[in-house]
Amino acid sequence: MLIKVPRGWEVPEREAIREDQYHTRRNVLRSMGFVGMGGMLPRALLGAAEEGALYPAKRNAKYTLDRPLTMEQVATGYNNFYEFTLDKQQVRFRVDRFKINPWAVKVHGRINNPKTYDIDDLVRKFPLEERLYRFRCVEAWSMAVPWTGFPMSTLIRESDPKPDANYIRMVTAYRPREMPGIVSQPHYDWPYEEAMTLDEAMNELALFGTGIYGKPLPKQNGAPIRAIIPWKYGLKNIKSIVEIEFTKKRPPTLWNKAAPTEYGWYSNVNPKKPHPRWSQAHERIVPTGEVRPTLMYNGYESFVAELYTGNEY
Numbered sequence: 001m002l003i004k005v006p007r008g009w010e011v012p013e014r015e016a017i018r019e020d021q022y023h024t025r026r027n028v029l030r031s032m033g034f035v036g037m038g039g040m041l042p043r044a045l046l047g048a049a050e051e052g053a054l055y056p057a058k059r060n061a062k063y064t065l066d067r068p069l070t071m072e073q074v075a076t077g078y079n080n081f082y083e084f085t086l087d088k089q090q091v092r093f094r095v096d097r098f099k100i101n102p103w104a105v106k107v108h109g110r111i112n113n114p115k116t117y118d119i120d121d122l123v124r125k126f127p128l129e130e131r132l133y134r135f136r137c138v139e140a141w142s143m144a145v146p147w148t149g150f151p152m153s154t155l156i157r158e159s160d161p162k163p164d165a166n167y168i169r170m171v172t173a174y175r176p177r178e179m180p181g182i183v184s185q186p187h188y189d190w191p192y193e194e195a196m197t198l199d200e201a202m203n204e205l206a207l208f209g210t211g212i213y214g215k216p217l218p219k220q221n222g223a224p225i226r227a228i229i230p231w232k233y234g235l236k237n238i239k240s241i242v243e244i245e246f247t248k249k250r251p252p253t254l255w256n257k258a259a260p261t262e263y264g265w266y267s268n269v270n271p272k273k274p275h276p277r278w279s280q281a282h283e284r285i286v287p288t289g290e291v292r293p294t295l296m297y298n299g300y301e302s303f304v305a306e307l308y309t310g311n312e313y
């Protein structure tokens with residue numbers, strides 16, 4: 001991963017969306033009344049209409065921001081998704097062949113209730129909510145994003161872990177024919193895999209994300225389902241998940257295997273632990289370029305500090 005940020009896409013600060021403006025847009029969409037029209041539509045359009053009923057989900061007001069939301073076009077146009085390309089601004093133009101429907105998520109391992117979920121059932125089984133979270137990449141840039149999803153804890157409870165389930169392992173789709181970056185970067189140990197302790201995954205902040213800006217996730221942001229772990233670096237927020245496994249032993253992760261001294265297994269946001277090639281003491285807010293001190297656990301210390309001794313990297 002590189003620290004360089006191409007500047008071509010940058011938008012002036014005055015154009016960055018404020019929270020109140022975002023609220024207004026949501027209300028306009030609601031008042032246009034697309035939701036609930038299912039009965040009037042041909043069957044082929046029913047899926048889209050039903051999806052409309054899920055989004056935008058009700059916002060959970062508990063989680064607040066200390067900065068304006070990033071503009072939607074920035075958060076959906078500046079992406080890390082190496083299965084497609086390393087060029088952040090090109091990801092959205094390389095995802096056309098990637099099929100996200102149908103989509104199954106296999107949940108298995110040390111649990112009493114293993115199951116393969118169809119994504120359409122999954123998003124209806126667990127109530128969706130919207131949360132505004134800070135998002136901090138290990139490359140030292142940050143955004144503030146309205147995610148939609150459901151707490152990881154709800155799926156974990158449903159799965160009924162056995163007493164020796166200590167970790168969850170998550171795996172991204174591996175489809176070389178649909179993901180050109182897999183073919184052009186054979187040196188990475190695909191598929192992309194991430195993991196966390198079961199205690200971390202049970203924390204109230206940890207989500208399975210299915211939407212962004214009040215809509216289903218676009219492919220470049222990890223459709224149809226990804227991890228949202230706001231106190232960890234972005235690389236832990238694995239996209240386009242097809243498998244969730246509960247394990248006894250600590251699972252390896254793609255970045256930690258590739259460069260263990262650069263990307264710790266925990267990868268908690270920590271201003272005092274520099275990356276070997278750059279400091280993590282500050283972050284650069286995208287797209288304004290405003291520099292702010294990095295907050296311990298990305299500002300979520302009161303939620304997660306109890307999980308750690310402070311020496312987890």
Ligand code: MTE
Binds near residue numbers: 083137192221222
């Ligand atoms: N998941 C997969 N499968 N492949 C990736 O390359 N990149 C990670 C993470 N999840 C990545 C991934 C990194 S480094 C970051 S910063 C975030 O996704 C970027 O998420 P965003 O594009 O929604 O901002």
